[in-house]
Amino acid sequence: MQRVAPWRAVPALARDPLTALERIGAASGGEIVRLNLGVVRPLLLTNPDHVQRALRERPAQYVREGMLWKPLRRLEGDGIASDGPNWQRSRSLLQPIFTARSVTAVLDTMADAIEGAVAELEADGRAGRPVALVEGMTRVVFRALIRAFFADRVSAEEAGVLGAAISTAFAALGWRIALPFVPDSVRLPGDKAFHRAVRQIDAIVYPHVRRARDAGAGGHDILSLLVAARDEHGQPLTDRQVRDDVVSMFVAGTEATALTLTWLWMVLDAHQDVAAQVAAEVDRVVGGSAPTQAHLDGLGYTKMVLQETMRLFPAGWLIPRTVAEPDVVDGAPIPAGATVLISPYVMHRLPNLWEQPARFDPARFAPQAGRRHRYAYLPFGGGPHQCLGNHLFMAEAQLIVAAVLARYRPTLVGSGPLVARATAALRPRRPGTLLLQRR
């Protein structure tokens, strides 16, 4: 095990945690690194075999507790966002709904919502109200997810309130995420806004859950499938569990997807040759029509570009775990209670796993490209907690890129270089504004 002393670790991590972790990872040679930060001493894993052990082989020993997870449960409850038996139950009911095959049922209604939302972005720009890139992508993604989850039962007004309330609640948790050791009984700033936002979310989601239940089986939207799902004892999820899982998926799905698309437009802006190839593929496959799921198989290069974007800029840049029982990995003792850090951002830039890791090269993901360790590339995590939304994300992102490029010419105004900033998700420092002009 390597150790990084506090006088080296603390200033570097405080100044620029991403660059510091990238450097520490590159120097580790695959050994576990103990980051001595004084009060806490997390262990950074950089060997894909070790990552595989923690995420896939021993998930009961490396659990999703502490740090980020505890405060999130105040918003998302004890279902898919937790761990243990409640998580297991939600996971087994949700898994069949999110396979590549099942998500196709919602893609065409999603495509329709995407078309509408993209057209509004263009209209806003034309009317002199250009939309900030992250905000614009969040609007498009949220509209698409609302349609996938609720079909057309949620009005535009309700969707607006729900979107704002979910972001307010998430942002208001910032203090609890920063101070995870403060008990819930102690009030922190943000608590009031949090409770107000949760009341707004519940006032919208619960009536839809009840209505979907009353309407019975038959709907293809995700909410209908969730209320119809039964566990191995034939039991449905309670209203509370459906609410918790729906909110969890909105939180997990909206920000990560919107930020990935934000990075994508920035990457295309910086790599005009790649942008020209993506545009040519969309022209060839979609032409000037509205993209649908029937076009997805033809958008293979677009998919490779998205995969390479998620290599350099994985929205889920950190996957923390808490050690529930001590372990020994390659002779290094891992004590119970330790925090283990797994960082897709670091893994995706390790020079021993990737040739010229800093270079943007979608060909790494070509079907004929060489094989790599499964845990060298993990934008969606791995093992039993692997992202449920990965198929939905890929289809949704391809549809959004195609909807933009088939009709419009995107330009970025005021965006900075491709430099990331670590918050709960990975954000660009200066994303700028997106202008769409009709072609």
Ligand code: HEM
């Ligand atoms: C670019 C987009 C996305 C990225 C980068 C991403 C990333 C991730 C990662 C890294 C995890 C693993 C967390 C862990 O192991 O602790 C995860 C889990 C999860 N994601 Fe995603 N995600 C994305 C989109 C979505 C979407 C669209 C949805 C749903 C609509 C979704 C739903 C979930 C859920 C429910 C989990 C928890 C699964 C479990 O613990 O069993 N994600 N995601």
